[in-house]
Amino acid sequence: MMRFQAALSCGLTAVSLVLCAPLLHAADAPSKQANTLLLDAMGAELHRAMASLGSPGADAAKQPKPYFVSYAVSDSDSFNMTAQFGAIALSRESRRRSADVQIRIGNAEQDNTHGDHRSSALTTIPLPLTDDRAAIERSLWFATNRGYAKALDSYLKVQTEQQVRAKEEDSSADFSAEKPANAVLAASTPLSVDTSAWEKRLRDLSGLFRDYPEIFFNNVSVQATSETVYFVSSEGTRVATPNQVARLVVVARTRAADGMDLFRAETFEADSLAHLPDQKTLVDKINAMAKNLVALRTAPVTEPYNGPAILSGRASAVFFHEVLGHRLEGQRQRGDNEGQTFTKLLGKQILPTFISVTDDPTLKAFDGDSLSGHYNYDDEGQPARRVDLIKDGVLETFLMSRLPIASFSNSNGHGRAETGRMPTGRQGNLIVSSTKTVGDKELRQMLLDEAKRQGKPYGLYFEDISSGFAVTTRRSPQAFQVIPLVVYRVYVDGRPDELVRGVSIVGTPQAALNRIVATGTKQDIFNGICGAESGSIPVSAVAPAMLVSEIETQRQAQGTTRPPILPPPPVNEGGKEDKR
Structure with a gap:
């Protein structure tokens, strides 16, 4: 995982x-x-x-x-x-x-x-x-x-x-x-x-x-x-x-x-x-x-939902990292325990034709902002390389370390590891681009139109996320989960957007990836730390906001501990405890 x-x-x-x-x-x-x-x-x-x-x-x-x-x-x-x-x-x-x-x-x-x-x-x-x-x-x-x-x-x-x-x-x-x-x-x-x-x-x-x-x-x-x-x-x-x-x-x-x-x-x-x-x-x-x-x-707790949604650029970036990126890492295409979601789909369409995906660790920055996943040489001494993973929706290759797989016998500069771990094929700077882009207002209107068409009272807008995880082993469901932090209900009847809590995005990769309808015009960056079998490494994901026709959510786990019973001590303007 x-x-x-x-x-x-x-x-x-x-x-x-x-x-x-x-x-x-x-x-x-x-x-x-x-x-x-x-x-x-x-x-x-x-x-x-x-x-x-x-x-x-x-x-x-x-x-x-x-x-x-x-x-x-x-x-x-x-x-x-x-x-x-x-x-x-x-x-x-x-x-x-x-x-x-x-x-x-x-x-x-x-x-x-x-x-x-x-x-x-x-x-x-x-x-x-x-x-x-x-x-x-x-x-x-x-x-x-x-x-x-x-x-x-x-x-x-x-x-x-x-x-x-x-x-x-x-x-x-x-x-x-x-x-x-x-x-x-x-x-x-x-x-x-x-x-x-x-x-x-x-x-x-x-x-x-x-x-x-x-x-x-x-x-x-x-x-x-x-x-x-x-x-x-x-x-x-x-x-x-x-x-x-x-x-x-x-x-x-x-x-x-x-x-x-x-x-x-x-x-x-x-x-x-x-x-x-x-x-x-x-x-x-x-x-x-x-x-x-x-x-x-004080925001209401959301109920399980299955319907249209917009993911902001940051949320979309983590979505692609979890749902797609990990399943394109080379070592996941071999071994009796791997689910091999995309192993047999080389040369076939796995995304809408307007979407392409690359991984380019040679980039230090994107639109002036630093990228965590940059490196000059990977952890096996191989030069970093841009890899075109998906062109116009068609799967072209995988992220390779020096561990060969049936279709590819050489590294493409993505053997990465934390100190003390063996390198494996890992993401660096995963970059999603689209040729079907619309402005923010039009993307929002498309969300409302899709919600009306499906008879939903609202669509969801995911503004910010914290993390996600993916399961790729054969003995477990080929599923993913993304944990949003800021989520709004966007009502079709014109009511103001409503902040909600307790939302978790879940699903399976092939179904989720084929429900992308359109994307926004601006690509956003998510820098983070990714943990897997070769340790925790810095990575980046870059993607535009995207509209999906159907996304499934469930309620997050909820604790039972009360908020602090004793209020915090008062402070004065100088920042010291008020002794009054």
Whole structure:
């Protein structure tokens, strides 16, 4: 099951690699050269491992030589600052180096990662933070030996299993042959933090929630990371790529009288702190979010619904990520446990003819706004590539890592993973475009007309969402769920739109995708963190608003806990407790 969430907070979604924020971001400082000492140490130890493991002096029948070894090292600086109700709750700087050692035994056709043993190739350890070559090489040596033992044990199990199991549906190889890459880019520059300036900004922003006593929790955090990833392999790949991210996240929670928990979240992302919104923009956004959250407390709870709806661009983006994107990831087209929704539909129409879908991680921004899913090289050392997934509604290809499938034997630069996980085919920047676009007013009128035609008293408008998840395994229903935050009933009799709560969008992919009637003219961005078997990674989805002729909703789970019984303590204008 895959989950896609806005970057709400470290407690709600995995953002361990995107920690917090200085006032001067890495992008504002001069660049520095890649750490060649680190690269040289990685290369030397890798060469020694390839030459020594399974050497002729050993029993080759029991200790075969690895045919592939790679080292991936993440070297990062990060800073995290959080405030709530006008006070700083957390301020932390950190430095981290960690190494993923991957070892494959056997051959590309069948190795120790076969079937359910994919993770057997990977060993992860922390590395020394100082540029002590001897210490780095010793750490890599230890991880390599441990990884080789694990890979060897798994390879023996794979060989045994092949003697007793039935023929697999997809007998593709376990590893693709790729051209080695050599690109040592300038390293990310260290973060430079003006903590006092950010303390004031966050105190002021989180202090705004003191004016809303119904909101019992808030969290405003600024996050940044400066990371360089180094990758070397026995095939000759030698890559160093930088990455800088700045993010400001606002989360607020309340509870309705009937026990339903409600929350809103806003995420602002940029390639540097200097490009995050100014304070006035953030203040306006937070006040609007807080007012909407308070209004949701008394909004009526929606009933299950099946009828026409408009999804805003943000909601549409998550819809495509969950309903379509995950099912186009390469590894989901092979394996006895995968549902393989679209595996047999290559060259066939799976969307209306006016819709095309690409995934382009080479894009840093879209219409001036940063995209979370950008990268130069994937986590297998392959160059990022634009992939045209669907053209004019027709399925063209899948998102490929170095795990081949029946139809495609090579990577297209989408092998991605969190540190400590094996890369798989994953989304980067999923971009939906349309040739059947109408303005907002016309799209709304089309919604009303469709609702009248179906005899519905209203259509639904989904303005904002929080997250979603998709199930792709064969043993479970091929279903999806998207959790909206802001939903309105749009009445056909002209009554004002009505805010409602407790809505959850559900359905199955092929039915949902073929009910798209038209789209809006403007494409919106949703940046978030996506969790799946290869870990939590930053992704983006870009899509226009869309009208669907039929969408199914159900009621969300509802708690029974009362809102806080004791009211919050009063505060005076200075922000201190009122002692009167």
